[in-house]
Structures are given as structure tokens and as C-alpha cells.
Amino acid sequence: MRFEGKTALVTGASSGMGAATARMLAARGARVFTAQRRNAGFEDIEADLMDPDAPRKVINFVQALGTDLHILVNCAGMMREGTVEETSLDDWHAQLHLNLTVPFLFTRHAMPLLKRSKGAIVNVGSIEGLGNNPRHPAYGASKAGLHGLTRAVAVDHGPDGVRCNAVAPGWIDTPLNEDFIASQPDAENFRTKILDVHPLRRTGAPDEVAELICWLASDDARFVTGQVYTIDGGRTAQLPLP
Template sequence: MDDTCIRRQTAPGQRRRFCTAIFAGCEIDSVLEQASDVDHGHTRQKPAGTRTRLVRAEPGRLVQVQPTACILSETTGGPSGLAAVRCPARWTIRFGANRNSRNRLMGRRFNVQGEMTMEFEGRVAIVTGATSGIGMATARKFAEQGGKVAAVGRKKDVLSKIATPNIKTYAVDLLNERETAVLVENVLNDFGGVDVLVNAAGIIASGTVENTTLAEYDVMMNINVRSVFQLIQLALPSITERKGNIVNVSSVTGLRAFPNVFAYCVSKAAVDQLTRCAALELASKGVRVNGVNPGVVRTNLHRNSGMSEDAYAAFVERSKTTHPIGRIGEPEEIADLILFLASSRAGWITGVTYSIDGGRAQTCAR
């Protein structure tokens, strides 16, 4: 067994319970219920609901840490108790934990004293495309996990709905070079620096190689590629100084050719190559650059392209048949991968574009 894993053992007076959690970067797969312990030669009964967990923090040394039940209690608001360990699903139903509770827990790490730590505490992220979908989900998750977020979008009224003490909003047209430059200046002044840049803004439009106009092509490339390049250049001095990283949101269309979205496919393939080239050039400076390639996700991307609600509903139903998993993705699923790539847990990953598409890239385009 690896030195970072739980030592499986049962001593007299103990019963073993099993669960899974993330602790100090390790997977914990056993919880020991301690009926009693010895304190200065006297047997002392532990309070009801107390659990003892032994974790090997370094070779040859086991340390006692806080139990999963306590962690669940803190994140869900339910009482600490064995029920959380025996059946997390039942715990979720009884005490009102939901996807947000789970996501908050997933983003947290724990030290050997069992204290919760926030992965992005003290770090600043710029997230574009924050008025909907993947960008909005990413901004919220960064904030939930301790980060300060500069949420960027075009619609002030929508941005105002996601503003929190940890999320400051900026209404900017990324097609405007001057506005984009002022955005980065303002973020640096407001937060003192940038650790993470998430380029999630993007547009899509139908069109083939024959009927796409130069004007349509230019707008697509300017939003989907040029703005990414400009933001990287502007934020890079601060990101380099703080040994931060960049995550670009591309698409499965950057990996595979699809019909009737010619300019969009070209723009996302360009984002993927930009990601790889930037990663190669910036690795020596301690800056990582990665990308994600989603399939169809429940966002406003297609609605904003002019698709009617009926057409969008039909598109979603059809997408269930073109994605092997049988459904479209949710923004939070993409955000989870983005946060992982932006975290210290991905410290040896750079220049990679990750498919997160329900298997879409493995199928024939149709």
C-alpha cells in the first residue's frame, strides 16, 4: 500500500465502517469507529457520533484526523453522525445536501489535523463568458472554494445577479481591444494581481465553407481566438509573477470536423493549438496552460446564435443520441474539470486539451 493511503486495521473495541472522501490529497476508504480510548491510564468514553480515523501522513507515522461525518455535517448542515458514513445518499435526502454541497466538498482539501482548507483561497481568477453556462458555473465555483473572481461578460443585468463579496463583475465587449485592455488594468487595480485566467467566452453560428461571409468569419475568430490571445498577453505578467495558470474553453469541434459550423470548428481548432503553443513557451516560466473540449452542454450558446426554443429543444433531444452517454453535459461538470486544471493538484499538467463530451469525439459526425 502507498504511504499516502489509509492503514486498514481494526483494534479491540473498534468497528470498521467504509466510505470515500478526499483528505490531504489521498483517497480515504475506511473509517474506524472507536468505542473508547485510554487517557492517562483511565478509560474515557467518547461522545456519541465520534469517529477515529488513522491516516498515514508520512512513512511509519499514523495520525488521527477528523471524520467524514463531521465534514459532511459542516458542508450540509446536518448533525455529525454515523448515518452520514453508512449512507451518504440517505444523508443527502434527510439533511438537504444537494449538488452544491457536494461540489463545495469536492473543491476542498484537508490537512493532517482534519481542518478544511480552500483550494483557491487568496487567489484571483479572471473568468470570461460569466453571464451564462460554463463561465458562470466556473466563476461561482471559484468563489465557493475561496477564490476572488473577476467575472466578465457583456450583459450588466445578468452579471449583477452573480455578484457576491467574492465575485466582482465587469461588463466588457471583448471585441473591443481598448475595453479589454482596460478590463485587465481594472482587475489588477482591484485585486492586486491575477493567478488564473479562464477564457470561456465564445460564440457559434451556422455556416459552411461556401456561404460563410468574411465578416462572419472575422467576428467568430475575433471572439473565440483573438480575445483569448489578447487576454493572455495582458494578464501574463501578473500570472507569471504569481506562478499561475490558464485554462481555455474550446470544443469537441476543435478535435473533430462537424458540418455546417465551419468558422466555429476552425476557431476552436485554433484555440487548441494556441493552448499547446502557449504551454510550450510558458512552461519554463512556471505557467501552465490547458484546455477543455466540451460536447453539447446546457448553455445559452446555441440560443444566442438565433436558435428558437423549439429548435433548441429538438437539438437537445437529438444530441442525446449523438453522445454515447445518452445526455448532454451540465455547465457544472465542465467547471469541475476547469477548477481541477487550475488547482495545485494539476501541477504537472500543461499543454493538454481534455475531451469532456460524453464520448462525442469518438463517434462519427452527423
């Protein structure tokens, strides 16, 4: 019960890594608020995060309850495919907004509460913030920006006692990724190729990412800040054959 007496806010908790993180925080004693359009089964705050004012409203709602905020997990995100020639300005702005601007706004509005609680922020980045898959210019740019924002917040607010870290997941078995595999002309062959690029010869589970997020949010990581932790089954460590 390492989070007993603590309050957490998780964005994008209706499925995948966000849902796994919210469940794990709650199971370990935290009071968990979530913010997204769909019900996630916790203390849900309905929010359309494409609205630039939504983060302020969510934080104001939590603050109005008179509770402290100890943990902020920025997990909401999106990915749309297309080269720079194929990506419309609307698609570019949508991905940059949800993947980068929304974490910035949540961090900005939550900072007074986090400074008071000496709290922790964990941003969900991606290995595509370190390298890029084809046809993901906006997604890669937004995740690289989120990694940079993580370091900037850690530097600026470390003196306030606020820690900020990020995780950079690789291929995780989320509904989004499963749908992507199913959309391929030869789904089983594609799945085999995905396994082959991982030294562990498997993809990751949302709970495995949630474990890392919870560790970074906990007092066990109280001397860790400004870091981006890759969790990808060794994928970025393995060079392709020539």
C-alpha cells in the same frame, strides 16, 4: 477551499459554462472577477470584448487594484452557422476575434501577472476544434486555433511557471444550445437524436465542465500543461453506424 487567497478572472461569465465556473471558483475561496457586457454577479468588469482594446483595459483594471492574478479562464465565445459560401467576411472575423484573438489578447496582457503568481490559464475550446459539425467553418477553425494557442503558451511559458490547458466540451446544456434545440422544426425528435450520439445517453451540464476547469486551474494539476481535455460524454469515441 482550494482557491482561498487566489484571484481569478473569467470571461463570458454571465451564463452557461462561464457562470458555472465563476460560481465554483468563488465557492471554493477565490476572489472572482468577470469580464463581459452583462452583470454576472461577481466583481464584474463591463467590457465589450469585440473591442480589441477591451482585454488590455480589463487586465489594467485588475492590476490597478493591487491584487495578484492566479487564474485566467477564457470562456467567452460565439458561433454563427453557414458554409464557407454562406459565411460573410464579417461573420468570419467576428468568430475568429471572440473565440481566438480575445483569449490571445487576455493571455498576452495577463502574462506579467501570471508569471509573478506562477498562475494557470484554462481555455474553453470545443470538440469542434477536433472535428466539425456541418456549417461551422469559422467556429471550428477558431476552436482548433485556440487548442493550438493553448499548446504554444504552455511551451513558451512553462519555464516561467505558468501552466496553460484547455477543455473541449461537447454538447452542454447551455442557454445557447437549448435555444438551438427549440428552433428546430421537431425539437423533441432532435433532442432524442442528440442523446443517441452520446454513449452516456445524456448531454452535459455546465457544472461538469466547471469541475474540470477548476481542477486544471488548481494545484492538484500542477504537473499538467499543454493539454486539451475532451469532456463530451463519449460522443467523439462513438463511431456512427454504417
